[in-house]
Amino acid sequence: MRKNKPVFVGKQTDMGTMEQKLNEELKQLQREIEVCEAEQDSYVRSISLQHGEALRGVLQTLYNKKEKGDGTLKKDVSKLITDITDTEKDLRRQTNISGITLTECCVKTLEKNERKTIQQYRLTGHCCFLSFQVEFALVDIQDSDSSLQKITDLNVILDGAEFKDLCAFVSRVEETKSLFLFFRTLRLFSERCKQRSCTLQYFKEKYPDVVRLPEGCRSEVMMIQSPKLPGCTMSIFWKISVSKEGVVQPKLELLMKMPEQAQKMDTNNVMETAPEAFRSLLKIFGVEASIESLIKSVCF
Amino acid sequence: MDIVRKQGVFDHLLMLEKAGTAGQEKQKQDHLKELHAAILTLRAKRERLFAETAALKDLKDKLDQGLPLEEEETDDFMQLEQFLLKSRLMQLKDLQTVYHLIGGYNLIESKQGKSVCVSFRTAFEGMYLETYNLEMDLRRTVQISRHNIPPCVPLERLAKEHLQADFKAFLEILSLHLNALAGRKQQVLLIKELIGTVEIIERNQLCNFLVFMCKIQEETEAAVLCTLEYGDLTQCLPTRVTIESENKTLAESPQWKKNQVLLMESPVHSALLTMRKVGSIV
Numbered sequence: 001m002r003k004n005k006p007v008f009v010g011k012q013t014d015m016g017t018m019e020q021k022l023n024e025e026l027k028q029l030q031r032e033i034e035v036c037e038a039e040q041d042s043y044v045r046s047i048s049l050q051h052g053e054a055l056r057g058v059l060q061t062l063y064n065k066k067e068k069g070d071g072t073l074k075k076d077v078s079k080l081i082t083d084i085t086d087t088e089k090d091l092r093r094q095t096n097i098s099g100i101t102l103t104e105c106c107v108k109t110l111e112k113n114e115r116k117t118i119q120q121y122r123l124t125g126h127c128c129f130l131s132f133q134v135e136f137a138l139v140d141i142q143d144s145d146s147s148l149q150k151i152t153d154l155n156v157i158l159d160g161a162e163f164k165d166l167c168a169f170v171s172r173v174e175e176t177k178s179l180f181l182f183f184r185t186l187r188l189f190s191e192r193c194k195q196r197s198c199t200l201q202y203f204k205e206k207y208p209d210v211v212r213l214p215e216g217c218r219s220e221v222m223m224i225q226s227p228k229l230p231g232c233t234m235s236i237f238w239k240i241s242v243s244k245e246g247v248v249q250p251k252l253e254l255l256m257k258m259p260e261q262a263q264k265m266d267t268n269n270v271m272e273t274a275p276e277a278f279r280s281l282l283k284i285f286g287v288e289a290s291i292e293s294l295i296k297s298v299c300f
Numbered sequence: 301m302d303i304v305r306k307q308g309v310f311d312h313l314l315m316l317e318k319a320g321t322a323g324q325e326k327q328k329q330d331h332l333k334e335l336h337a338a339i340l341t342l343r344a345k346r347e348r349l350f351a352e353t354a355a356l357k358d359l360k361d362k363l364d365q366g367l368p369l370e371e372e373e374t375d376d377f378m379q380l381e382q383f384l385l386k387s388r389l390m391q392l393k394d395l396q397t398v399y400h401l402i403g404g405y406n407l408i409e410s411k412q413g414k415s416v417c418v419s420f421r422t423a424f425e426g427m428y429l430e431t432y433n434l435e436m437d438l439r440r441t442v443q444i445s446r447h448n449i450p451p452c453v454p455l456e457r458l459a460k461e462h463l464q465a466d467f468k469a470f471l472e473i474l475s476l477h478l479n480a481l482a483g484r485k486q487q488v489l490l491i492k493e494l495i496g497t498v499e500i501i502e503r504n505q506l507c508n509f510l511v512f513m514c515k516i517q518e519e520t521e522a523a524v525l526c527t528l529e530y531g532d533l534t535q536c537l538p539t540r541v542t543i544e545s546e547n548k549t550l551a552e553s554p555q556w557k558k559n560q561v562l563l564m565e566s567p568v569h570s571a572l573l574t575m576r577k578v579g580s581i582v
Contacts, residue, residue: 018332022332023335039353040352047384051363098403098405149427151423151426151427176426178426180402183403245565
């Protein structure tokens with residue numbers, strides 16, 4: 001009776017240590033595999049980043065093979081290519097609908113556990129001809145009954161002369177982390193800028209002798225000057241203001257300049273009443289018609 | 301007699317113990333076998349990954365040195381093609397995620413292009429809020445078949461005005477309405493969360509009418525009633541703010557004139573926080 005027990009106990013510890021050893025080896029292997037996979041990921045990412053051209057060549061060959069119905073492609077490679085083309089199609093549509101073209105996108109996972117994921121995004125792109133660079137962190141918390149997604153840490157860098165008026169808006173957006181509002185307003189703002197630029201360009205081409213764009217068609221200023229009346233200029237300032245909370249409003253103002261002799265003859269006080277008259281004109285006829293009537297008034 | 305009986309009992313107990321532990325033993329051995337098998341699988345996986353990574357590093361070195369890639373039908377190269385494809389897909393999926401995070405629509409077409417489902421995400425000040433869905437039938441004319449858009453949003457009117465003419469404009473204006481609604485709702489929530497002393501007297505489903513009472517001082521009953529009307533449903537800011545109080549001079553004071561402007565120009569919760577900071581309310 002007693003003889004059996006010690007032997008039995010010994011066997012138990014043997015199995016215990018064996019199990020422990022195996023578990024350790026298993027963990028070790030898993031760690032090595034994770035390291036290897038991470039290394040692979042970084043090679044793949046760095047190849048994508050540095051050798052985009054070479055990659056595209058190889059990928060194009062593969063796409064062509066698939067199109068020709070080349071049977072040498074393995075099934076999973078073929079499926080990957082289909083997924084790629086589908087996603088590319090969706091992205092083209094997204095670009096079209098949102099009006100925003102993303103040229104670069106870097107995603108880094110800062111923290112990941114069962115419940116919480118924090119990822120950092122860095123985007124570069126443009127909307128019409130306005131370029132931006134946006135960095136933000138996204139926190140994703142999944143509880144059993146609820147999920148939460150929040151932006152923390154928003155940083156916006158804008159490029160271009162049109163942006164000097166957006167400083168207050170951008171600071172507010174960064175403070176409140178309003179990513180959506182930023183892009184929505186950016187799109188509205190660029191549409192207005194484009195509209196302005198097209199209109200100014202149109203008038204310049206239609207009345208080349210009278211209309212001057214001293215700072216180009218992407219600026220705020222348009223000068224109307226009849227060659228017969230040098231010194232008398234009408235300057236239209238077309239500002240597109242963006243409030244702190246993202247309300248986009250075009251504001252047009254007229255400024256008249258006349259040389260002194262002309263001012264003396266200005267019995268109707270046109271210089272002073274013109275800006276107000278222009279504002280009324282805008283309200284009734286809108287921008288293009290008002291500008292056109294101003295131009296026509298000097299083309300006698 | 302006793303000894304014999306005891307021995308019998310002990311033998312029986314021993315037999316039971318052995319049987320029990322034998323069962324446990326078998327379990328343990330099975331478990332060990334599983335561990336062994338798992339280890340073998342992982343070892344094989346590790347070997348494979350090591351080989352793949354080495355091949356990948358080779359490729360990277362070749363590319364870094366500017367050597368041309370030969371189209372070899374070797375297994376290694378096939379593996380690499382998969383990597384390249386996977387990485388390209390990963391890049392594209394990242395971009396897709398980003399578009400959803402910044403733009404908010406997710407369009408899913410049905411296989412034959414007969415219908416499309418659009419998801420609208422809403423967000424306010426960095427917090428992502430509800431997602432609304434809309435399914436549209438594309439067969440003859442574009443028509444909305446199913447949706448979970450709240451009834452207070454004028455969906456029918458918007459669809460009538462924009463859907464047939466300009467799909468993009470329809471999506472944009474609907475998104476504006478939904479985001480503004482979510483934003484106004486969220487502001488009320490934030491008032492309750494951040495400024496507990498303010499009492500919400502009246503609000504509606506469309507969140508375009510809000511009446512709340514602010515306490516001026518801790519001890520007294522002095523209070524100011526603020527009425528916010530949101531005339532533009534695509535905005536998160538009110539179009540009219542009315543300040544009322546039993547204390548007429550207070551309501552007319554320059555401080556409260558300023559507060560009125562503040563309530564018109566910034567979201568309610570921010571305005572109230574500022575007012576609390578400068579001491580207008582508690």
